[in-house]
Every structure is written in C-alpha cells, then in structure tokens.
C-alpha cells in the first residue's frame with residue numbers, strides 16, 4: 001500500500017525536534033512491505049501547495065499524520081496548536097479520498113477529542129509499531145477494524161485506549177534514511193533516539209506513564225549501538241536520548257554507556273535524567289561515552305512540594321546529582337515547575353533559592369501545571385472545582401495553587417531578569 005506519513009509539528013519552542021515517531025513508523029511500514037513517503041511540515045507553516053503537490057503526485061492509499069503537540073504547555077502565554085493540524089487534514093482531504101489516520105503523543109492523550117477537532121477518520125492511541133501495520137492489513141483486506149487494539153474510529157467508542165505495547169527488542173530503531181535533514185547539515189542536527197519506554201515514577205501531573213506504560217522496556221544495547229553506528233556513518237554526530245529517565249534502570253544505562261564508549265563513534269549526546277538514583281560510576285561513564293548535557297527536572301526545592309508531586313528523591317539527592325554532573329564537565333539544565341498543590345509563596349521562594357544555589361548552566365521555570373487526564377493532578381483539580389465537570393482538557397487548563405494568582409508571574413519574571421541563565 002502507498003502510505004504518506006506527515007509530521008504536522010511546526011512548533012519551534014525549546015528546539016526543533018526531528019519527528020522520531022514518524023521515522024519509526026516509516027521503518028516499520030517499509031519492513032511490512034508498504035511504499036512510504038515522508039513529509040515534514042516543520043518550517044513549512046501554511047504551505048498548502050506543498051501538501052497538495054505531494055499528495056497529488058504520490059497518490060497515497062492512506063495518509064498518516066503525527067500529532068505531537070496539543071499546546072505549548074505555558075500558562076503565561078498559552079498557545080493551542082491543533083488548528084494548523086486541522087488545516088493540514090482539510091488540505092489532504094481537498095485532493096485525496098485516502099483515509100486520514102492520526103497518531104503521536106498529543107493525539108494519544110486526547111484521542112476522541114483530537115479526532116473530532118481536526119476532522120480525521122481514524123487514529124492509533126499509543127505505540128504505532130504493531131497497530132498501524134495491522135490497520136493497513138485490515139484496510140487492504142476489507143476486514144472489520146473493530147478488533148485492532150488502540151484504534152480510534154471517528155464517531156465510534158474507542159474499544160481499548162492503547163495499542164498493544166511491543167517488546168522493544170522486536171521493534172525498529174530509527175533509520176538515517178528517513179530524516180529530512182540535508183546532507184550538509186547532518187553534522188549539526190540533534191537526532192532524537194529512544195532506547196527505552198515506560199516510566200514507573202508516576203509523578204502526580206505526568207501523562208507519560210499513560211502513554212508508555214509504567215514498566216520500563218529497553219532496546220538491547222547492541223541494537224542501539226548498531227543504529228547509532230549507522231547514523232554516524234551517514235554523517236550524524238549529535239544525539240538526543242528522549243528516554244524519560246536515562247539513568248533508570250542503572251544497570252542498563254551503564255551497559256549502554258560502556259557500549260557507546262567502546263564503539264568510539266565520535267558522537268556527543270544529551271539526555272534526560274531522573275534527579276535521584278544517580279551514582280558516580282554512571283556519571284563518569286556518561287561523560288566518557290560523549291554525554292555533554294543533561295536535563296534535570298527536579299521541579300521544586302521544597303521537600304513538601306516534592307512529596308506532593310510524588311517525586312521519589314530528596315533535595316539533597318538533587319544537589320549530589322548536580323555536583324556529580326558538573327564535576328564531570330556535563331552541562332546541567334534544570335527545570336522548576338511552580339504552582340502545584342500545596343505551593344505557597346514561601347515554597348516558591350525556597351525553590352528559587354535552592355535552584356540558584358545549584359549553580360546550574362541553565363534553568364527553565366514553568367509556572368502553573370498543565371492538567372492531563374487520568375493524573376492525580378486532574379483528580380485534585382476536579383475536587384477543588386478548578387475545572388468544569390464536562391471539560392475534556394483538550395484546550396489547556398492549568399493548576400495554580402490558590403493565593404499565588406497575580407504574585408507568582410511577576411515574582412518569577414523579576415527573579416529571571418537578574419539571572420541570565422534562567423528562562424521561562
């Protein structure tokens with residue numbers, strides 16, 4: 001079958017992420033015998049002619065669209081990001097009768113609401129590797145679609161919310177052939193790579209456990225190495241491990257670092273760490289394997305608020321982690337998330353002072369917490385009547401502890417003004 005895969009993300013805040021999910025879909029579908037073409041709309045805002053041209057020339061039987069972001073998750077300056085996706089769907093429909101299938105993290109958090117909003121036909125909630133080929137086979141054979149786990153059909157109720165999650169050793173890693181980066185820019189791009197899925201930490205506000213499950217699944221280290229080596233041979237030098245917690249489980253993280261170090265690929269990389277459970281040996285191995293920067297989402301410097309967010313580390317562990325990383329020359333980017341349940345002016349000031357004392361290379365501060373369905377935060381917000389009973393949360397709603405309105409924003413803005421290493 002001819003399948004056109006479109007990455008609808010045109011958002012450039014924080015960084016310009018290459019569409020990893022779509023690359024994986026392309027590899028998977030090609031292996032299943034389909035003819036695949038990829039269209040990345042990044043930098044092509046409103047370029048209807050490009051979509052029309054691609055669709056008319058390729059004549060796909062199915063159009064798959066990746067929906068990464070719903071909104072920019074920013075209470076101070078909220079932006080809803082589904083309108084361009086709706087226009088993309090409308091544009092595809094204006095020149096093709098192919099069914100439009102959605103997927104991606106944003107879609108998977110709000111499947112029914114997104115399908116309705118952007119007017120698509122079908123969607124796959126969660127991981128697409130098993131469900132998307134199953135859907136294409138069923139469409140090809142004219143089979144009944146209702147048995148495909150995770151498939152959302154417009155107008156019908158979703159039978160099961162998530163696609164079957166595959167064992168990662170059986171799933172593909174990205175291919176350098178499916179990045180739409182010009183050859184001469186490959187050495188500068190940060191290629192997203194995922195070595196594991198799932199997170200057992202269950203932070204009170206986070207949608208990731210619902211997306212990826214609470215059990216960590218890993219790709220065998222030799223497969224990761226093979227894929228990294230293929231990228232290095234194709235001219236890519238920088239990698240962004242998008243795993244939620246690169247340091248968990250520690251045994252696997254160390255095995256991976258050993259493998260990368262031994263392969264001497266001449267690459268550098270960044271990753272996201274859980275701020276606790278980090279030891280000296282792992283940090284040393286990370287540095288030796290080419291890690292140059294980490295994201296450290298400690299979110300608060302108040303023990304009480306860490307407890308409320310269900311964080312399983314202490315402020316002392318955050319300090320130790322930051323010191324270990326700095327001691328090994330790895331850049332540290334910290335994150336604060338202010339305004340959650342129990343937050344007061346005192347705990348905000350405590351967090352700011354704590355973050356400042358860490359001497360990080362960069363700090364990003366978010367005020368107000370985006371409420372996601374199925375989280376403890378949603379429960380608290382509903383109990384406190386912060387959101388209306390019939391609100392499906394597709395349009396962003398934020399939790400802000402009472403008493404911080406009108407004070408938190410100017411206080412943080414003023415604080416940042418005096419500290420050039422901080423951003424919102």
Ligand code: B12
Nearest residue numbers: 011013017021064066069070071103104105127128192242
């Ligand atoms: C790593 C990450 C980042 C990194 C990106 C680094 C990089 N180089 O890519 C950084 C820190 C920069 C980042 C930034 C932001 N992020 Co972010 N990020 C993530 C995270 C943790 C992982 C993304 C990832 O690569 N996953 C791995 C790939 C393989 O998964 P995937 O793309 O979802 O693909 C799978 C399925 O979705 C499906 N699939 C994907 N596409 C398709 C298409 C079809 C047709 C089908 C059938 C299936 C399918 O199959 C794939 C394989 O299983 C997710 C949370 C999560 N756990 O998913 C948030 C997440 C995507 N981010 C989110 C947000 C909001 C942002 C920011 C807007 C935050 C901000 N305030 O600035 C920015 C926007 C960046 C941008 N310009 O677009 C939200 C999006 C939801 C929303 N509210 O909009 C998420 C879901 C986190 C959350 N809060 O729940 N992010």
Ligand code: SF4
Nearest residue numbers: 199201202203206244
């Ligand atoms: S550690 Fe990260 S991914 Fe895991 S639940 Fe907490 S915020 Fe979400």
